[in-house]
Amino acid sequence: MTTANIESATNSVGSPVRPVRKRPQTPRKTAATVAWIVGIVLLTAVVLYPLLWMISASFKPNAEFGSNQSLLPENPTFDNFVKVMEGVAGIPTWKFFWNSTILGIGAVIGTVISSSMAAYAFARLDFKGRPLFFAMMIGTLLLPFHVLIIPQYMIFRNLGMVDTFFPLLVGKFLATEAFFVFLMVQFIRNLPKELDEAARIDGCGHWRIFWSITLPLIKPALITSSIFAFIWSWNDFLGPLLYLNSPENYPLPLALRVFNDQSSASDYGATVAISVLALLPVMLFFVIFQRFLVDGVATQGLKG
C-alpha cells in the first residue's frame, strides 16, 4: 500500500487530523486559565497528600507506626532504606526490581500484540460465531479469579512450568485478559469504517489494514493498554505467589511481604520504604508513556 492511497482515503472521509491552532488569548480565556490552574493544583494537593504521607512515613522508625499518625516523623531515619537496600536473605534488592521489570515488559509486549489482534477480529471482521465468542470473552471477565486458581495451577504444574515466568506471561500472549481486548474493541469500533474500505479497494488485506491503519489509529488505546499491563504486572501478587518458588525469582510484591510477617516480627518502616522504592520505576514508566497520550490523533502517523 502506498502513502498516497492512504492519504486520499483519509481525505475522502474527512481527516481526523486536528489542525494546529494558534489563537491570541482573550481576557476571558485568561480568567478561565487561572481558574483551571487553581482548581487543578488544589485537586492535585488533595490527591497527592496520602502519597506524601507514605513517603514521609518511610522515614519513620518502626516504633513510630501506630503511635505517630501525623505527617512528619518525630525521629526521621534512613534506616528503613538502608535495611531494604541490604536485600532479603542474601538476594540483592535490585534482583527483585529486575524480575518485576522482565515480567512487566513481557506483559506489555504479549498484551499489546495478542489483544489488538483479537480486538481487530471482534471489531472489524465478520466471521461465524462472533457473537458467541464475544459473549464468552465478556464472560471471562465476570468470574472471580479465586476459583480458577487451583485448576490453572494444575495445568501449569502438569506442564512442569512452576517456578518459571512462563505461567505468568503465557496468558498475556494469549490475550486471556479480556479487559484489554474489550478496550481495544471499543476503540477500533469507533474508527471510521471508510478508512478500511478505501484501503480494501486499494487491495489491502486484513493484515495490512490492521497493521497500517488500525494500529496507528488506536495508538492511545495501545499506550493505555501498555501502561495498565505494565502496572498490573508490576503489582501482581497472587500470580507470582502461586507460580514462583525460588526467592531469586520473586518480583517486588512478594519481596515486600517478607518485611511484614505478622507471626514473627513486622518492620513497617521497611515495608513502607520498599513500597516507596517500588513506586519509583512504575512512576517513571508512566511519566514516560503518558507523553504519548498527549499527542493522540493530532500528530500520529496517518502519513504512512
Added chain:
Amino acid sequence: MTTGSAHAPVNTRTTAEPGTRPAGNRRTGGQPKRKGGKDNLAGYLFLTPWLIGLFALTLGPMLFSLYLAFTDYNLFTAPKWTGLGNFERMAGDTVFWGSVQITLIYVLVGTPIKLAAALGVAMLLNFKSKGTGFFRSAFYAPSLIGASVSIAIVWRAMFSTNGPIDNGLNLFGINLGGWVGVPALVMPMMILLAVWQFGAPMVIFLAGLKQIPGELYEAASVDGAKAWRKFLSVTLPMLSPVIFFNLLLEMINAFQIFASAYIIGSGSGGPAGATNFYTVYLYTRAFTNNQMGYAAAMAWVLLIAVGILAFILFRTSKSWVHYGGDTK
C-alpha cells in the same frame, strides 16, 4: 478457498500484495450479504492467540469451577457431589447476604462517583497542553500503588482520629472522630479509596477524548455552542463507547473488589463485617475454611448476576452508545 469463489474477498496476507488486487470483483461481483462468515478465515487467524488462551487456560478452569459449585470440595479429598446443596445453604447464610448487601452499596454508590471523578479530571487534563503531563502523572500516581500493607497503613492513617480527614471535618464542625473503627463509616472510606485510585478510567477517558476530532468542537463553536452544550452534544456522544466501556468494566471491578478490602480489613472482613465484600467472603470460604465448592457456587452466582446486568447494559447501550465506525 480461491479468489473467485462466492465469498471470496477474504483478504489474507497473500491477496494483500501490491499488484495482486482482486480486480474489483468485490464491488462488482454481487457477493451475497450473508450474516456471519464473510471473513471466516481472517477472523479465526486474528483470533488464534485468544482462542488458544480461551480453550487452554480459561474455559477448562471455568467449567471445572462450575462442576465444583455442585460439590463439597475441601481441597484435600475428591469433590463430593451435593447437587444444589451449596445454593440452598447460600440462601440461608446471613453472612452471605450481608456481603451481598455491602457489595451492592459499594457498586451502586462507588462506581458512578469514581467515573464522574475520572471523567471530570480527564476533561480538565484535556483542556490545556502545558503542564498537563505533570498533573496527569500526579493524578495517576495513587493508582500505581499495589495493594500492599503500605496502602492499608496509609489509608488507616488518613481516616484515624486526628488524621487529616478528621481534622478537616472538624474545621466544618463535623466531629466524627476516626472512621476506621466505625463499621458504618468504613464503607465511605472504601469508596473514597476506590475514587482516589481513579487513574485507570481517567486514562481511558483521556485516550477517548484524544480520539474526538477537533473540528467537531470547532463546528460546534461556529454554531455558537457554549461549553456545556459542547459537552452534551459533542463530548458525550463521541465518548460514549469509552463511557460504556468504563461503566461496564468499573462495575465488574467493583463487584469483584478484593485486594483493597482484604488488606484494609486485615483479611478478616473486619471491623464487624464492614469489609466482608462478596469476593472477600468467597475467598475466606475457599482458602480459610477450605470450602471450595461453596466458593465456586458463590462465584457462579456472581457471574450470572453480573452477566445479567452486563447483558442489560449491552442492550441499553444500543440507544446511547454511538460508534464512529457505524454512524459516519
Added chain:
Amino acid sequence: MFNKFSRRAGSGVAVTVAAALMLTACGGNGGGEAGGTPDPNEEVTLNFTWWGNEDRAERYNEAIALFEEENPNIDVNGTFMDFPAYWEKRQTEAAGGGLPDVMQFDYSYLRQYGQNGLLLDLNDYVGNGLTTDTIDDTLLATGKLEDQTLGVPTGYNAWSLFENPALIEQAGVEGYEGGTSWEEYEEYMASVSDASDEVFGGTDYTGRIQNFELQLRQEGRELFTEDGQLNFTQEELAEFWSSTADLRENETVIPARTLEELLPKSGFGSNLTASEMTWSNFMGGYLGDTGAEDLNIVAPPTNDPSVKDLYQKPSMLHAVSAGTEHPEAAVAFVEFLINSPEVGKIFGASLGVPASETALEGAALEGPELEVKEYLDSVADRIGEPPAAPVVGYGALENTFLTLGTSIGLGSISPEDAAQQFFDEAAVTLAG
C-alpha cells in the same frame, strides 16, 4: 546402586568424583528401605519452605549453608513467604500436587494435612536417622496424630502476659506480678487506665480464643471434646464475652475503635496498652514494635495456681511431605534443623525456645530470649498436658472468634448474638 553410577557417569561427572563415590558406596550404605541415613552418593535436591520475615530467612540460609557443607550431595532450595500467603500456596499445592519436601508447619494445620495423608509418618525414622529423645515427651506428642509422628516441634512457647515497664512507670503504678486472680489483674488494668490519659491497662482479653481456653482449662476442661466438637455451651460463650462488659464501658481496656485504627499493629505494640496476653514467642516482635528496651513477661492470671492450665505449644514444627522422593535426605535435614547445636546457635529462641536439649545448649540464650526461657521455667508447675492437635478448621474458628470479639467491642453485635453466630459457624466448620 550401579544404575545410579552409570547415570551419574553418563551425566559427565568427573572421574575423580566418581571414584570417591565408589569408595563410599562400597561401605555398604543401604538406602533402599524406609529409615536410615541418606545415600551420600545420590545428588539430591530438597525443597524446603517456611514462613517468616527477612530476619528468619537469613538465619535459615545460614543453617542451609551449614547443612549443605556437611552433606555435599544434598542441595536445599529454601523458599519463604509471609504466613497467610504461605498457607494459601500450600493449599493450592496440596490440591494441585507438589508440596515441598520439607515444610515449616503450624500446629493448627497439622491435623488437616496429616489426616489427608499429605505428611510423611516419621515413626520409621525415629532412632534411625531422626533423634527425638532430646525432646520432652509431652512436647513431642504435639507432633503426633493417632500414633503417627507427622511433625517435630522446633521449639515451644506458652500463653503469657506481657508488660511494658516504661508505660507502667509513666503511669506511676505498680506492675502486675502475674499468676494472681483475674480480679487483681483487672484492678491493675484499671489503675493504669485511671492514672494515664493516653495509656490503657490492657486489651479486652475476651477477644482471643486462647483466653477462653485458659479459663476453661482452669476449670479442668478443654475447648473441644475428644471427637472434635465444641466442649462448651452457647450460653457459656456469651457469658465469657459479657464478663468484660464493664471493662469496655469504663475504658479500662483500650477501646476496640482505637485498636482498629492501629492495625496492623496491636495496642501493646503501639505503646498504648501496658499489658497484653499472648504467646511467649511474641517477645521479639513486641520489642521491635514498641521500640522498648525491655519488656516483662509474667504468668497469666488464675484463680487457682495449682491447676495445670497452661501448656507447651509447639511454636512450629518441621514436617516432611508424604510425596517426597528423598525421604532419607529430608529426614536428615529435619534432624539437622531440630537437633544441631549450630542451628540452635543460629536461631536462638526465634523459633520458640528450642525443643531439643542439644539445640537449646547450642543456643546459649541471653537477654530477652533468656527472659522468655526463664518465664517458661517459672510456670513449670502450671504446665499440663497439651490439648489434642487442633481440629480441622481451628484456624478459621480462631479467626471467627477474634472477629466476633472485635464486633462486640465495637458495639455492633451483642455477646448473645455473637455466640449464636459462632455456633452456627462451628456447626458448618466442624461438620466437614
